[in-house]
Amino acid sequence: MFRPLSIFIGTRYTRAKRRNHYISFISLTSLIGLALGVLAMIVVLSVMNGFQKEMSQRILGMVPHATLSAGKALADWRPVAEAAMRDKRVTGAAPFAELEGMLSFKGSMQPVQINGIDPEREKQVSIVGEHIVQGSLGDLRSGEFGVVIGEITARRFRLKIGDKLTLIVPEVSATASGITPRLQRLNVVGVFKVGAELDSSLALIHIDDASSILRLEPGQVQSVRIALKDLYQAPQVSKAIAAQLGDGYQASDWTRTQGSLFSAMKMEKTMIGLLLMLIIAVAAFNIIATLIMVVADKRADIAILRTLGATPARIMRVFMVQGTVIGSVGTLIGGVLGVIAALNISSWVALFERLTGTHVFSSDVYFVSNLPSDLQWADVALVCGAALLMSFLATLYPAWRAARTQPAEALRYE
Structure with missing residues (x-):
């Protein structure tokens, strides 16, 4: 050779x-x-x-891949969800609301982000249903102000199913103080554990209860949450859907909240x-x-x-x-x-x-x-x-x- x-x-x-x-x-x-x-x-x-x-x-299985909003409350979120689902890259859509506040229980306080969800549609856009360790998402019922909290929060406050805690939400008012706190009593109906920081900073309530706290009209929601096959395409896909919906619609994605991590x-x-x-x-x-x-x-x-x-x-x-x-x-x-x-x-x-x-x-x-x-x-x-x-x-x-x-x-x- x-x-x-x-x-x-x-x-x-x-x-x-x-x-x-x-x-x-x-x-x-x-x-x-x-x-x-x-x-x-x-x-x-x-x-x-x-x-x-x-x-x-x-983390990204819990937080929204992207959200679609109109700059004001959506009177009917279903057309927005249907428009999003027409994109083959979208796997799910559900009504969504978010607000920030403080949880108070027997003198102890902790900052928290509250997500308003539809328990029946949440499994399409989130993995939280797979990580419930106590109770269930089905126990979140409209008007009852139930809350599903993270395992770290439950352990820190020594909470169990049926305990009641107080949600403190800041609200802008016309008084001299400018901002006054609003108090809402919540009933613990479930505990989730995903093994991340969200176990201590996130809580879930029914979308109707979140709209009530945000002083929205009955049936109105803050935004629509969508889940994608490839979450790294969230910025492009959400902007394209918002553009198709017309003027006034805005898109936000996970890179703005979790991108630095x-x-x-x-x-x-x-x-x-x-x-x-x-x-x-x-x-x-x-x-x-x-x-x-x-x-x-x-x-x-x-x-x-x-x-x-x-x-x-x-x-x-x-x-x-x-x-x-x-x-x-x-x-x-x-x-x-x-x-x-x-x-x-x-x-x-x-x-x-x-x-x-x-x-x-x-x-x-x-x-x-x-x-x-x-x-x-x-x-x-x-x-x-x-x-x-x-x-x-x-x-x-x-x-x-x-x-x-x-x-x-x-x-x-x-």
């Missing part, structure tokens, strides 16, 4: 047993270091993707990826050291090849092939092990917890009770590509040094 001379000699140098065992050891550590770096980056990026996906499903998570992933890339860089420097010592060890061989007619460019390619082989093998091993680890790390951590009886991620402390992992092949390709590029760049200087070897000087003392 035909093989170019540079590839033949380069691969032979890679697998040959060298006289200097120290060089072989440095070469092996370079390969192992590169493999560990690739493995670590794939696993860490997959875990961070898992956390981001988990937080997206929990996910931007911070994305930046954190990027910074950790750059820091982990230093592991691969260290392995690449080891390749440089390995090839420099190989060049010194093979000076006589290089001189003989030069006298036989090998050009400096061909000599350079010989050592570039050797370094690239080390980098390719290390990247391949690290990539395979990283993919296997990323796909199984959740079950491995769960097995460790069962065998040791400990909880690495306690649901009482963390938002998640397991170690999530979401392997994305784009990350694998990026990591492996970066490792191969660094390995290739690491071969250039030693190969250039080898190409500059003078045959007469190298053979003088042989």
Whole structure:
């Protein structure tokens, strides 16, 4: 089989047993270091993707993907919902209202965001129904001023089903004080737990009760909430629907309320990826050291090849092939092990917890009770590509040094 001379000699140098065992050891550590770096980056990026996906499903499954409003109360929300549902990217629409206030119970107070919902249609636009731990959304009935609170709020106030608490809502008035508080008695009918900050800052009441607190006419709602197949398209989809509805309609989406959180998570992933890339860089420097010592060890061989007619460019390619082989093998091993680890790390951590009886991620402390992992092949390709590029760049200087070897000087003392 035909093989170019540079590839033949380069691969032979890679697998040959060298006289200097120290060089072989440095070469092996370079390969192992590169493999560990690739493995670590794939696993860490997959875990961070898992956390981001988990937080997206929990937080963005609770808050509106987008809302449509008219700048004033909607007398009939159904035409707006029907217009939104005609877009194939929309999966659900429901009446919605929101207000902010303070919850008070036996002298203790806590800020809260109150969402007015339609219990029958809420499952189309929210995951809250899947996370009710006490009571049910069906217990929210019009005119009864029932409330479903988060698990952290219930624990903080030591509330249980049937307890009553007070909602304090600021209201602009014509008096000298300007703002006067409004008080509304609420009855706890349910508790939800999604494992996020919303467990302490969100509460749900019936849409009719929310309209009453907001002093809207019977049947009027503040806005229409929509859910999307791809929540990252929320800004474009909601603006397009608002434009179709006509002048006066406005769109708001989750990027205005929760966008900073996910931007911070994305930046954190990027910074950790750059820091982990230093592991691969260290392995690449080891390749440089390995090839420099190989060049010194093979000076006589290089001189003989030069006298036989090998050009400096061909000599350079010989050592570039050797370094690239080390980098390719290390990247391949690290990539395979990283993919296997990323796909199984959740079950491995769960097995460790069962065998040791400990909880690495306690649901009482963390938002998640397991170690999530979401392997994305784009990350694998990026990591492996970066490792191969660094390995290739690491071969250039030693190969250039080898190409500059003078045959007469190298053979003088042989």
